[in-house]
Amino acid sequence: MTLEEALKELGLERIDRAEEVRAAYLRLLRHRKPEQNPEGFRRLREAYEFAVTWFDQGETWSLLERELGGSLGGSAPPEPEPVGPQRFRRLDFSALLERFRLRLSAYETATLSRAQSPVHVLYLVHRIIDQQKGEIALEILNTLVDQLPPSEADRLPVLLFARHLLRLHGAGHAEAASALTRKLNAWLEVTGRESDLVAGEAAAAWQVCKELARLPLSLRPDVRKALVLMLLEDEHSFADRVLSRFVSQHPEEAYDLEEALREHAPSLYRLVNLPGRPEAGGTDVRAETERWLSYVLIAALAFLFILWLGRRMDV
């Protein structure tokens, strides 16, 4: 079903508000009752659901663009597109769709086939990575970089792209993600965007991506994933656990990693707090001290309590 067919079925010319779709559906429902006219009802319902989804997406995308407009590292967000017959597509994912048609849902296929801006595509990639289809996500991102003309370089939201790269690193696609990072780096240099990314959230995220791509591919996947978690979600407790275990079980590798970070990935090194090297006894000095301190504290409290009790009894 296309938007034109859906609109025709609903008897609408355009959709300005979600309520219009519902009102049209309810109005027509009285004449196409499922009981009496199952075929007609089915078509009506399909059109209704399609139109509602289309409208919801449009809303969400406009919202997303407005929210990210500031840190996209580029010009002002594009005008919200009026919902109507499809416009000329500039991003052509047909080869990709052909290759992966079995693994993409109908929704994803429909979205990709009418993608009109990089933001829309990246929003979809987010969802695709969520479903563990990292391979497809990488293909889409590669195609995007290949397809987007340099004249529209400022429409590419680097922050979003960088975040996707980070997630792909964490999802076990380190090699491909690193390759893509290098490709994108070249593209940014060629299109002159590199000079834009000096400060701000997008710049910081992109910097981290580049550094991650420089880390050796032999780096353990769980350590890589812990690093990514720390960067993406500011999630330290889980990452700390993984890293401490890494440090205590493979001290030599951890040392090498630390060196690599210091040399190739200064901002990563600053962000990550590798736990200190363990003592020969295999215990963590800081944790030990903390433990003893807490014993002392409890003892002190108990002592004070007994004192207090004693006082009360005297009275």
Place this chain on the structure above:
Amino acid sequence: MTRPILGIDLGTTHSLAAVMDGARPRVLENALGEILTPSAVHLDARGHLLVGAAAKARATKEPERTAVGFKRDMGTDRRYVLGDRSFSPVELSAMVLKQVREDAEAASGERYEEAVITVPAYFGELQRRATKDAGAIAGLRVERIINEPTAAALAYGLHDTSRKTRVAVLDLGGGTFDVTVLEIIEGIIEIQASSGDARLGGDDFVSVMAELVDERIRREHGRSAAGHPVGWARLQEACEGAKRRLSEQNETRLALPALPTEAGEIDVELTLEREEMERAFTPLLDRIEAPVQRALRDARLRPTDIQEVLLVGGATRMPVVFRLAAKLFGRMPLRTLPPDEAVALGAAVQGALKAGHAGVDDLVVTDVAPFSLGVACSDFLGKRRIDGLFCPIIERGSVIPVSRVRRFATTVDQQSAIEIEVFQGEHSHTSDNTKLGAYAIDDLPRKPANEVCVDVRFTYDLNGLLDVDMTVVETGEISSFFIERSPGSLSTNQIERARQMMQSLKFHPRDALPNTAALARAEALYMELSGAPRSDLGHAIAMLSAALDGQDQTEIEMCRDGLNQMVERLRHRSH
């Protein structure tokens, strides 16, 4: 106009029938002049079958010859042994349906060939088929099965067609719990989500109570009623009465003289308090909350978005359930329709809709698929192939009738055949779902893996029939089949044989039913009494038995009425 369609609520504890009468549905009385017919079957020593109140009354005295609660086992292989015969849940349900149908025909003067029967929204495909089969054995054509909460919503929506509201229907019957979220807009009823617990009902509250009472009996008398079938049946029966009384009172007395236990008889007398029972019910109440949250989530609504909460099903009379519903939604629930009748009334409305009855012209109903339907498929994770994954084609909650298509590809080079295995369920692996059927296409074009595709289209209609169309994309060749027989359901021959078997069974004569029921109830009560009331009752029983021997109709009726009145009085007085 075509023959009217009967609406039947086939419940775990009670069943009833209703039919459209002009613009409103109306429930039909049974042979005893009552609306509710207990879903119980008893086989007496002479090999005669009793269905309904008389059977239920025998459940306490002869539990090994009586079957109750068999709705919960619909779609399974369980057999119920009554005396020297055994029956499947489908056969037992068929007996109840037969009784209900005959009573309905007597009450309305019409003949019914077709019926709409309700099932819990959570019933799977197997259980729905089983219900249809039961209807067929009872001589009813059952084309439409509808969900109980949808039925309640229909009855409610018809009740007042000028509204525009979001409604949540909570249906807590004898054995199942369903919750449905819907929207009513001036006669359009749109079901939006359904959830429930197929094994939670009023009976479970009774069981909890019985366990608690038995615990107290054990502490006081050192023996337990659980070890003795009659003792346990009597205890359950008494708890059911106590449960109802506690809905109106704060405490109640429970008296069981000469209660058989594993070691002799004991006299039990204790007081139950509402508060302590409500505390014991807490785990059951938690099981009510979970499906409610799920349904709201599926409908993408918050509890505060719901404008009206409708309570349906006898067990919602319990104050503790009422309070929970009020708490969950932050508003007072409604009971505009009698909780026991709403579902049957709705079934009658659905019957009228199906028949194109003029009285429901303004009503439009859309329902949703109660479960997901899909096929078994394989996927690749890197280089590894994983088989047996469930790939839904129609998602649970899709508005029906619905048609959806998905494309699949071959997994090996030169693959010549594909088998489409149809499953119903929500789990991600087919081994946890229910298989409905399979069909193979061979003779595919021989090509490398992934290059040959098949489009599988599922079309699910209002009658729950699933049509499957498979198109080999390259050649355009279509094969179709439909799922009408699921494993475990009966073939036409089997249904015919079951029907004949039913006809050969000796059922208790209908006109004798009021007398039999009166006697059975009185005898059941007799066991619970002692002293003067007991001997009075004994006299009244003897008088009716003598009158039956004499065969004078007027005398029989007088004695029967007298006996019934005494039973009523004695029941109320002892509490």
